Amino acid sequence: MTFKDLIEKNNCKVYHLEPKLENQQVVNVIAGDLMSEVLVEDEENLLLITSLNSEQVLNTANIVDAACVLLVNGKIPQAPMVKMAQNFGISLLSTSLPMFEACKSIDN
Amino acid sequence: MKVSDLKTKLNYEEVCAGDSDADIRSGYTSDLLSDVMGNALDDSVLITIQAHKNTIAVATLVGMAAVVICNNREVPQDMIDAANDEEVAVFRTGKNQFAVSCEIGALLN
Amino acid sequence: MRTIPFSEGKSPLVLVDLIHSTRVKDVVQSEYCTAKKADTLYDIQVLMKEHHVGGVLITDKTGKRLLGILTVANIMRAFEEGTIQETAGLHMTKNVVTLDAEMPLSFAVEMFDKYSFNMLPVLNDEKLIAGVITPRDIIMYLLSSMNEEVAKLEESVKQAQSLIDKTAGADLEGFAQNKSRVLRYVTIRNDFNTAGKISNEIKTVLKNMGIDKKIIRRISVAAYELEINQVVHSYGGEMIFIITPEKVEILAHDKGPGIEDVDKAMKEGFSTATDWVRSLGFGAGMGLPNSKRVSDLFIINSAKGQPTDVRAVIFLDDKNKEKDANESQ
Numbered sequence: 001m002t003f004k005d006l007i008e009k010n011n012c013k014v015y016h017l018e019p020k021l022e023n024q025q026v027v028n029v030i031a032g033d034l035m036s037e038v039l040v041e042d043e044e045n046l047l048l049i050t051s052l053n054s055e056q057v058l059n060t061a062n063i064v065d066a067a068c069v070l071l072v073n074g075k076i077p078q079a080p081m082v083k084m085a086q087n088f089g090i091s092l093l094s095t096s097l098p099m100f101e102a103c104k105s106i107d108n
Numbered sequence: 109m110k111v112s113d114l115k116t117k118l119n120y121e122e123v124c125a126g127d128s129d130a131d132i133r134s135g136y137t138s139d140l141l142s143d144v145m146g147n148a149l150d151d152s153v154l155i156t157i158q159a160h161k162n163t164i165a166v167a168t169l170v171g172m173a174a175v176v177i178c179n180n181r182e183v184p185q186d187m188i189d190a191a192n193d194e195e196v197a198v199f200r201t202g203k204n205q206f207a208v209s210c211e212i213g214a215l216l217n
Numbered sequence: 218m219r220t221i222p223f224s225e226g227k228s229p230l231v232l233v234d235l236i237h238s239t240r241v242k243d244v245v246q247s248e249y250c251t252a253k254k255a256d257t258l259y260d261i262q263v264l265m266k267e268h269h270v271g272g273v274l275i276t277d278k279t280g281k282r283l284l285g286i287l288t289v290a291n292i293m294r295a296f297e298e299g300t301i302q303e304t305a306g307l308h309m310t311k312n313v314v315t316l317d318a319e320m321p322l323s324f325a326v327e328m329f330d331k332y333s334f335n336m337l338p339v340l341n342d343e344k345l346i347a348g349v350i351t352p353r354d355i356i357m358y359l360l361s362s363m364n365e366e367v368a369k370l371e372e373s374v375k376q377a378q379s380l381i382d383k384t385a386g387a388d389l390e391g392f393a394q395n396k397s398r399v400l401r402y403v404t405i406r407n408d409f410n411t412a413g414k415i416s417n418e419i420k421t422v423l424k425n426m427g428i429d430k431k432i433i434r435r436i437s438v439a440a441y442e443l444e445i446n447q448v449v450h451s452y453g454g455e456m457i458f459i460i461t462p463e464k465v466e467i468l469a470h471d472k473g474p475g476i477e478d479v480d481k482a483m484k485e486g487f488s489t490a491t492d493w494v495r496s497l498g499f500g501a502g503m504g505l506p507n508s509k510r511v512s513d514l515f516i517i518n519s520a521k522g523q524p525t526d527v528r529a530v531i532f533l534d535d536k537n538k539e540k541d542a543n544e545s546q
Contacts, residue, residue, distance in 0.1 A: 034499070034503070035499060036442065036499060036502075036503030036504060036507055037503065039438045039441065039442065039503070039507050040503065040507060040510075055410070055413065056409070056412065056413055056499070059412075059413030059414075059416070059417055059441065060413075060441070062417055062420065063416060063417070063420065063434070063437040063438055063441050064434060064437075064438070065430065065434060088417075
């Protein structure tokens, strides 16, 4: 599935979207709330699914060159986070689904 | 699905058997125990990397039948003891939260 | 009232730290003059002259409980009024403004500003005399502490410089092309709002230098974990990045409180983090193992009550890795 499909299927709110991302396939996904676990990841172009709503999520995402952050449980990012996402060139989405359902939707 | 399916169908390592006949109707993936406490449903399986005895306390409070510890995190003895006391099943796998959520999600469908 | 010409946001961090961490008890002078209530003002005036002090504490029999204070102003008035042979008890100031030993030093500065005293008695927890403090004591203490701090800073800059000199000797060309840099940052205890900024800034610097993406990622991960560790676990510290054409070296020094069991801390899953830290997505006990995993060389020195020093080196290409490994053996 592409990031565009992901946004439509999960009814995502889009806070920042890199234009080049829309038609890319979602390949590497990591889901979790502990950022150190994310830092262990070696994959490129990650989609990071988390319920953690803090600037550290974007710091972490940038460190591992993640392509996109998907906030779950209807978390609304604060303005500084959106700004960081724009600066880092990381797409930032939010869905009202919990993490489990969000993961499931990508697999199917 | 049943708690025992986590072992028989998904090959997760059984750390504590719990009530193996209990029904699982959904999953909840989270590493933040406060989030689990507030949002998870009963009769669900908790997918997490938090291998800590507090995880069992939260699972019991919510009424979850099983916990799957991801990324092969070591399960400490006090967590095993708590799980046996509370009859919460604990499984372990080398897969990450995303992969486990997908697998369990597919079984539930 | 005037305020101290000093601000949280703008003053150098070492000074912010100094002002906040210094307490009245650090500056207090334990030598001071005392007299009893029955002593005459004349005796006290002699005492002041002999010891070159501007104030004498009037105490009870034990010499530890403060009953009042007499200053040069009281003595001058006594001469004018012809009461110089009367007792201290009659003329001392009874409502004495005092300082608690545990108060931050900034309180003392404000007190001297507010009242025109040139000496204030300091009391301990049990309300007994711990000593006295004068504006001069404060000035001397701050000057010598600032000297120490600046000396430390100069030393760390020198160390960093000598490290580059050592590592860069082999490649002067790299320097000429401006490929080598030293960057120094300070981390602040529990400052989660800015944690991560250093690592992301370093990442941008490395990107602009055209370093391989995968290597940048390893350097950033090591830097980020070490940065978060300083913010979460230490009293604050500094991070120095030495970037040469061959390698990137991260020197992370903090001010303590040190790691009790370094071997344990290097194990995955071991953490002393609080729930608060965990709620921010850290404290999973992966920090140090993670930074070691991505580093080619990783040395940590720490002990309980000591600062923690970490040196993490990541080579920019594999050839250098072998060379340096041989050298360090």
